[in-house]
Amino acid sequence: xxxxxxxxxxxxxxxxxxxxxxxxxxxxxxxxxxxxxxxxxxxxxxxxxxxxxxxxxxxxxxxxxxxxxxxxxxxxxxxxxxxxxxxxxxxxxxxxxxxxxxxxxxxxxxxxxxxxxxxxxxxxxxxxxxxxxxxxxxxxxxxxxxxxxxxxxxxxxxxxxxxxxxxxxxxxxxxxxxxxxxxxxxxxxxxxxxxxxxxxxxxxxxxxxxxxxxxxxxxxxxxxxxxxxxxxxxxxxxxxxxxxxxxxxxxxxxxxxxxxxxxxxx
Numbered sequence: 553x554x555x556x557x558x559x560x561x562x563x564x565x566x567x568x569x570x571x572x573x574x575x576x577x578x579x580x581x582x583x584x585x586x587x588x589x590x591x592x593x594x595x596x597x598x599x600x601x602x603x604x605x606x607x608x609x610x611x612x613x614x615x616x617x618x619x620x621x622x623x624x625x626x627x628x629x630x631x632x633x634x635x636x637x638x639x640x641x642x643x644x645x646x647x648x649x650x651x652x653x654x655x656x657x658x659x660x661x662x663x664x665x666x667x668x669x670x671x672x673x674x675x676x677x678x679x680x681x682x683x684x685x686x687x688x689x690x691x692x693x694x695x696x697x698x699x700x701x702x703x704x705x706x707x708x709x710x711x712x713x714x715x716x717x718x719x720x721x722x723x724x725x726x727x728x729x730x731x732x733x734x735x736x737x738x739x740x741x742x743x744x745x746x747x748x749x750x751x752x753x754x755x756x757x758x759x760x761x762x763x764x765x766x767x768x769x770x771x772x773x774x775x776x777x778x779x780x781x782x783x784x785x786x787x788x789x790x791x792x793x794x795x796x797x798x799x800x801x802x803x804x805x806x807x808x809x810x811x812x813x814x815x816x817x818x
Contacts, residue, residue: 557609561599564628567653569646571637576628577650580608581617586816587656589619591647593665593689594696595726595737597627601664605800614809619659621650623667631736638743644673651681660812661685664799675757684760684815686808689795692774696722696741704738725796753778760784762811764804766793786811
């Protein structure tokens with residue numbers, strides 16, 4: 553019998569970005585069910601963040617259709633190594649292209665970490681296409697700004713040991729997922745440093761948004777402040793979880809799905 557809590561990951565269906573990069577997408581559930589687009593964080597993948605943690609299975613059991621995305625540079629999507637291919641507007645454009653290709657409108661948004669930061673801009677820029685959103689572990693300031701690019705590049709090129717603790721954490725995170733490409737992920741971190749929109753988040757989304765962050769996460773207070781900026785925002789604490797294990801918390805999953813379902817019942 554199929555495992556309903558942890559469904560198999562189908563072969564990806566590829567969507568072409570505006571520059572011609574292949575973006576891997578995955579679909580589970582009934583075409584007529586309300587669609588949740590699920591966008592993972594840095595150095596992860598749709599499978600790693602949403603399937604292996606039980607999210608996809610729980611969403612299906614709750615009556616949703618799930619449209620999963622491997623962001624560019626991740627999973628089975630293409631992995632360019634030029635930082636200019638990883639600006640925030642391009643990451644947002646990829647999500648818009650997925651929505652256009654699947655012709656789903658409106659949808660519910662589920663994002664974690666970098667996927668949550670992308671979701672903030674998706675909700676603000678495509679406000680009529682996103683009904684409500686769950687943004688987990690959303691960072692303030694410049695995304696991936698704590699990563700020491702020089703040390704990461706020296707590690708890739710020469711195997712030079714990384715001494716900066718934050719950069720060590722990112723490298724370990726990147727090497728944890730077999731499909732990851734460290735050069736592509738370092739390029740992504742560099743791309744996040746282009747433009748001022750990565751520092752100033754701009755207009756706050758007007759949709760109902762649940763911001764959820766682990767109580768042990770270094771960005772906990774920043775996330776709470778971001779939630780306070782939202783005209784229809786709610787903040788939830790994920791008890792005793794840090795940034796890297798919060799996606800697997802049952803509390804996060806239950807709160808998130810209840811919040812998404814609330815929109816259907818209104």
